[in-house]
Amino acid sequence: MSDVARHAGVALGTVSNTMNNPDKVSEATRRKVQAAIAELGFIRNDAARSLATGTSSTIGIVLADLSNSFFVDIARGADATARQHGMNLIIANSDVDLAKQSMNISLFEESRVAGVLLAPLDTAYVRGSATLLRSTPLVLVNFAAESGHYAGVVADEEHGGYEAAQHLIGLGRTRLAFLGGPLLLTAVAQRLEGARAAVAANPGVTLEHIETRGLNIPHGRHAGQDILARGAGTFDGLVAASDLLAVGAIQILDGKPGFDVPTDLAVVGYDNNHFASESAIPVSTISQHGEEMGRVAAQLLMNEIQGGPTTIKQTVVIKPDLIPRRSSLGDAWRRD
Amino acid sequence: MSDVARHAGVALGTVSNTMNNPDKVSEATRRKVQAAIAELGFIRNDAARSLATGTSSTIGIVLADLSNSFFVDIARGADATARQHGMNLIIANSDVDLAKQSMNISLFEESRVAGVLLAPLDTAYVRGSATLLRSTPLVLVNFAAESGHYAGVVADEEHGGYEAAQHLIGLGRTRLAFLGGPLLLTAVAQRLEGARAAVAANPGVTLEHIETRGLNIPHGRHAGQDILARGAGTFDGLVAASDLLAVGAIQILDGKPGFDVPTDLAVVGYDNNHFASESAIPVSTISQHGEEMGRVAAQLLMNEIQGGPTTIKQTVVIKPDLIPRRSSLGDAWRRD
DNA sequence: CCTCACAATTGAAGCGTTTCATTCGGAAAA
DNA sequence: TTTTCCGAATGAAACGCTTCAATTGTGAGG
Numbered sequence: 001m002s003d004v005a006r007h008a009g010v011a012l013g014t015v016s017n018t019m020n021n022p023d024k025v026s027e028a029t030r031r032k033v034q035a036a037i038a039e040l041g042f043i044r045n046d047a048a049r050s051l052a053t054g055t056s057s058t059i060g061i062v063l064a065d066l067s068n069s070f071f072v073d074i075a076r077g078a079d080a081t082a083r084q085h086g087m088n089l090i091i092a093n094s095d096v097d098l099a100k101q102s103m104n105i106s107l108f109e110e111s112r113v114a115g116v117l118l119a120p121l122d123t124a125y126v127r128g129s130a131t132l133l134r135s136t137p138l139v140l141v142n143f144a145a146e147s148g149h150y151a152g153v154v155a156d157e158e159h160g161g162y163e164a165a166q167h168l169i170g171l172g173r174t175r176l177a178f179l180g181g182p183l184l185l186t187a188v189a190q191r192l193e194g195a196r197a198a199v200a201a202n203p204g205v206t207l208e209h210i211e212t213r214g215l216n217i218p219h220g221r222h223a224g225q226d227i228l229a230r231g232a233g234t235f236d237g238l239v240a241a242s243d244l245l246a247v248g249a250i251q252i253l254d255g256k257p258g259f260d261v262p263t264d265l266a267v268v269g270y271d272n273n274h275f276a277s278e279s280a281i282p283v284s285t286i287s288q289h290g291e292e293m294g295r296v297a298a299q300l301l302m303n304e305i306q307g308g309p310t311t312i313k314q315t316v317v318i319k320p321d322l323i324p325r326r327s328s329l330g331d332a333w334r335r336d
Numbered sequence: 337m338s339d340v341a342r343h344a345g346v347a348l349g350t351v352s353n354t355m356n357n358p359d360k361v362s363e364a365t366r367r368k369v370q371a372a373i374a375e376l377g378f379i380r381n382d383a384a385r386s387l388a389t390g391t392s393s394t395i396g397i398v399l400a401d402l403s404n405s406f407f408v409d410i411a412r413g414a415d416a417t418a419r420q421h422g423m424n425l426i427i428a429n430s431d432v433d434l435a436k437q438s439m440n441i442s443l444f445e446e447s448r449v450a451g452v453l454l455a456p457l458d459t460a461y462v463r464g465s466a467t468l469l470r471s472t473p474l475v476l477v478n479f480a481a482e483s484g485h486y487a488g489v490v491a492d493e494e495h496g497g498y499e500a501a502q503h504l505i506g507l508g509r510t511r512l513a514f515l516g517g518p519l520l521l522t523a524v525a526q527r528l529e530g531a532r533a534a535v536a537a538n539p540g541v542t543l544e545h546i547e548t549r550g551l552n553i554p555h556g557r558h559a560g561q562d563i564l565a566r567g568a569g570t571f572d573g574l575v576a577a578s579d580l581l582a583v584g585a586i587q588i589l590d591g592k593p594g595f596d597v598p599t600d601l602a603v604v605g606y607d608n609n610h611f612a613s614e615s616a617i618p619v620s621t622i623s624q625h626g627e628e629m630g631r632v633a634a635q636l637l638m639n640e641i642q643g644g645p646t647t648i649k650q651t652v653v654i655k656p657d658l659i660p661r662r663s664s665l666g667d668a669w670r671r672d
Numbered sequence: 673c674c675t676c677a678c679a680a681t682t683g684a685a686g687c688g689t690t691t692c693a694t695t696c697g698g699a700a701a702a
Numbered sequence: 703t704t705t706t707c708c709g710a711a712t713g714a715a716a717c718g719c720t721t722c723a724a725t726t727g728t729g730a731g732g
Contacts, residue, residue, distance in 0.1 A: 048688035275611030384718035
């Protein structure tokens, strides 16, 4: 920077001012300095900058799993509001690995980002440690902190489960199955709870829980085999705890006599993963609005960055919505 | 850090040494210092650190489109080798926006990352500016630099197109269509070229190019309508320039009389996007090995970081592979 | 008992910014 | 002419670390 100063014939502080407080510098000087900057190809050293100011205009987001489009949506939303506030977002992927998650968090902490967004694994990590970060503001996404330690944004899983079941019931289905597990995943348990609530509110409708060992396609196929073995007509509606489960089950069941989707068996998934609308039978699903969750989370983080540690740590709950598609509506469904 | 030093009863430099050159510090002192660090919850300030050293142990990757799983794979691979070298990877998403891409690059440059990986948009950006970065090492992924300005990793698109067509020909298909466009996307043009080469090598096989205006599902559906209009039997094999195109076309065509996939029409996509194996008719595809490309790119970057600017700027070409699935093999295909 | 060599430790200089008390210079007021 | 004022420009101090020349302490060798 002193090169620039010399080249423009001004003092060090003046160069700094033309970059950070342009109104404190006269028109003529500003131009000289900018010319010098351009000519020398000067690039400000962010390390020195944030060392001097003690702040940073970068926020970091730690994502549990980049290959899940839900998390990508969150990152997108966060990126949008961060940019609106003149801040930049950098992403770190934990790849469903607790150790990597910790590393990523300390990495951000060491690099003194202005704040951290954390979309964690559904495990004991957050629960366990009351304080993750000493002084860097932290907002949780898709995971509620205990007792207001951190601000956060969560989806109303129970409402989502309710909506899914209610949708099928509204279509006249009465023999429902809920596909999902393991139940120690709180999200799955809550979705099941919601589905049960919907069934309880509608006499004559039954719900059976078919527990799976995970939420991926193979688990869905496995469950599909079970349902197949139970015989045609056992169920006429299927609430899956993830789109992957739904797709797996559909792959096994659809086409088998008595298991046409959706004529014999209407299916609703969960998550609105990108491929849910792209599969050959587009899957009805519950959308978690990842982008909005990201946006809100980033906004909460901004508040905390500007407001200091006294800011109240609120948890925003976002209601998911049903997106009906062919797997439940059949030919009545029209693509937008 | 001086707090730590005082607390441990040692000098500033000693604290620094126990963190960076533990072998220069006696066992006893090291333990004292580490105790102090733990007790005070000290976190080293990376800004000061990299200001003092002039280096950084972080590399950045700028991705054209996070919602494309190919780019996510690249990030994964890069992350893996970066970690092996004790460096950390942070991701920035350009979201198919040239302005954001430039911002992200300068952001990394200002923060003095050790190096940058760039998986750019297929546009004039890289072509246009001979020098993107003044002094930060830069390696391109999925895009070749002109005349050795930058090291890079690219996929052999032509080979991929060849393999796709050859696969169909090997299955006895003779009336092929190539779905894809616009042709100003160099990747699409090269894939078409490869497919043509395969056809040329097999007398009696024909190939028609059906140009699309993009590579997404709706474009695939649109093309599917065209093919439908051409009548059953016009084509018996379809090479799509992307999995999305393939899926879109399949959604329109499969089930229509004379258009059963793969009996009447065998389909091969391109990219091995995650959903390609997850759709109801798993799509045969050409895999670009994104993870490997990311790994190799990161390795090239490491070489350049350690070797200085004199390192030769090689471009590594990675051959894509065919992954046959049901959309071409039919019932002969067995899931792994 | 004195030297020497060597490992452990020290502390000041320096990295490239921002910040802020000071200084400068010229126009308006007296 | 002298004084006052005020925007513009200055430059030294500080940010928290690494580095390295210098210092201290210790045991071996003479």
